[in-house]
Amino acid sequence: MKILVADDSRVMRQIVIRTLRQAGYDDHDIVEAEDGRDAYEKVRSEGPDLVLSDWNMPNMTGLECLQALRGSGSTVPFGFVTSEGSAEMREKAADAGALFLIAKPFTADTFTEHLEGVLA
Amino acid sequence: MSDLSDAGLRRRAGDLPPATAELVDEATVCEITEQAWLALVGEDEVLVPLPAPLPAETLSSWVEIVGPWTGAVVLTCGRDTALDLTRALLGEHAPQEVEQEDVDDALGELANVVGGNVKAVLPGPSVLGLPEVGTTPPSGREADSVRVAVLWRGSPLTVRVQSVLAERENEVPL
Numbered sequence: 581m582k583i584l585v586a587d588d589s590r591v592m593r594q595i596v597i598r599t600l601r602q603a604g605y606d607d608h609d610i611v612e613a614e615d616g617r618d619a620y621e622k623v624r625s626e627g628p629d630l631v632l633s634d635w636n637m638p639n640m641t642g643l644e645c646l647q648a649l650r651g652s653g654s655t656v657p658f659g660f661v662t663s664e665g666s667a668e669m670r671e672k673a674a675d676a677g678a679l680f681l682i683a684k685p686f687t688a689d690t691f692t693e694h695l696e697g698v699l700a
Numbered sequence: 701m702s703d704l705s706d707a708g709l710r711r712r713a714g715d716l717p718p719a720t721a722e723l724v725d726e727a728t729v730c731e732i733t734e735q736a737w738l739a740l741v742g743e744d745e746v747l748v749p750l751p752a753p754l755p756a757e758t759l760s761s762w763v764e765i766v767g768p769w770t771g772a773v774v775l776t777c778g779r780d781t782a783l784d785l786t787r788a789l790l791g792e793h794a795p796q797e798v799e800q801e802d803v804d805d806a807l808g809e810l811a812n813v814v815g816g817n818v819k820a821v822l823p824g825p826s827v828l829g830l831p832e833v834g835t836t837p838p839s840g841r842e843a844d845s846v847r848v849a850v851l852w853r854g855s856p857l858t859v860r861v862q863s864v865l866a867e868r869e870n871e872v873p874l
Contacts (some may be wrong), residue, residue, distance in 0.1 A: 588830075591789050591806045595740055598791060636812075636830060663816025664828060684813045685739030 581699055582609040584628035586619035586645070587661070588637040592684075596632060596661055602688035605699060616640030620648050623656055630698055632682075635662035635669070646676045657698050661686065717769050717823070720844050720863045724821050729848045732817040733859050736810060737852065741788045751849035752856040754778060760837040761807040763815035767826020771845075771864050773815035774837045775807065777857035782807050784853065804833040818861055840864055 583600065587593045593612050600608070611626045613619035617640040619633055633642040640648070646658050658678050662669070665683030673681045680694040730749055737745050755778040762774040777785070786806035787794040795802075808831030819828050840862025848859045 589805050589809045589812075591786070591802065592809050594790055594793050636828060638830065663813045664819060665816075666820055666824065668825060684816065685736045687739055 581630075582611060582626065582628045583699075584611045584613060584619060584622055584626065584631045584633075586613040586616065586631065586633040586637070586642065588615050588634065590614075592634065599686065599688050599691055603691040603695065604688075605691075605695065608699070616642055616645035620645045623649055623654060628656060630695070631656055631658045632661050633658065635660055635664065635673075643672060643676055646673075646678060650677045659694060659698070720769070720771065720846055720861055723769060723823065724818060724846055724861055726846055726848050728821060729814075729818065729846055729859055729861055730850070733814055733848060733850065736813045736817070740810065740813065741785065741852075745788065745852065747850040747852055749848070750851050752851060754856050754858065755780075757835075759803070759807060759833065759835060761804075761811035761831055761833045762837050763811050763831050764829040764838070765815065765819050765822065765826050766829070768823040769826065769863065771840055771862050772838050772860075773811060773818050774840070774860045774862060775811045775814060775857065776837065776860070777807075777852075778855060781852065781855040781857060784855070785810065808833050814859060838864070 585593050585596050587596065597610055611622055611628060613622050615637045619631060620640065623631060633645060635642040642660055649656060660673050660678055660681040661684065662681065663684045665681060670681050679698060682690055682694055734747050737747055754776060757779050758776050759779050759782045760774055760776040762772045764772045782803050783798055786798050786803045789806045790802065812831040816828055819826055845860050845862035850857060
């Protein structure tokens with residue numbers, strides 16, 4: 581199984597990857613993307629089984645990335661890991677086809693709760 | 701006469717967004733910051749709510765919020781503290797020599813997470829900007845801000861939620 585972690589912060593990508601390991605997903609391949617455009621391209625080239633993406637990123641936001649993926653026919657499971665978790669953003673995420681939205685700060689338990697069904 | 705003055709004051713106050721302290725209190729900002737620290741810096745990384753003077757050389761990170769309340773959430777600490785925070789956030793991936801790019805990234809991300817959660821308790825809809833880092837944070841209105849001072853590993857750091865509204869300065873009883 582392969583997980584694509586998209587965040588413009590290298591530090592936050594490391595924290596997400598560390599939390600994935602703490603949640604027990606330490607045997608998955610991890611691919612990193614540094615913004616939405618990079619994530620879009622790596623979904624095409626790497627074929628991940630799940631995308632965990634920040635929302636607010638330069639060049640292309642996480643939401644724009646998801647919309648572009650769905651527009652191109654990709655059905656890759658996609659979840660947001662973002663510093664904002666308002667009802668409005670959760671609705672936008674769900675409407676665009678996201679499976680979940682994890683608000684920062686998060687814990688390993690939060691990851692387990694959301695990823696259990698996706699990476700069974 | 702006093703009735704007229706009261707009505708005038710109510711009308712003027714109604715034209716302005718509430719003061720920052722009416723929207724978010726110190727306890728909430730402190731709790732948000734503590735949650736960010738425990739989740740991102742480490743589960744044993746407690747913050748002690750004790751004010752202490754910041755060192756001469758500081759670094760700040762901030763995110764702007766634009767909406768019914770417009771302003772910034774600013775995190776400030778000493779340069780050494782910023783380095784230690786970066787090492788803690790990077791964990792085992794921390795290089796021997798931490799580069800300024802990593803410090804900016806780490807400090808910016810802390811402001812981003814704290815700012816995102818502060819935004820959630822402020823009136824919306826509003827937009828959160830991308831984090832910025834520097835020695836001179838945006839000048840906010842000291843009189844319309846909420847400031848929290850804590851110690852992390854014995855070193856001081858502050859979190860300020862500050863409005864940029866200038867109009868409030870003129871809001872005085874008639």
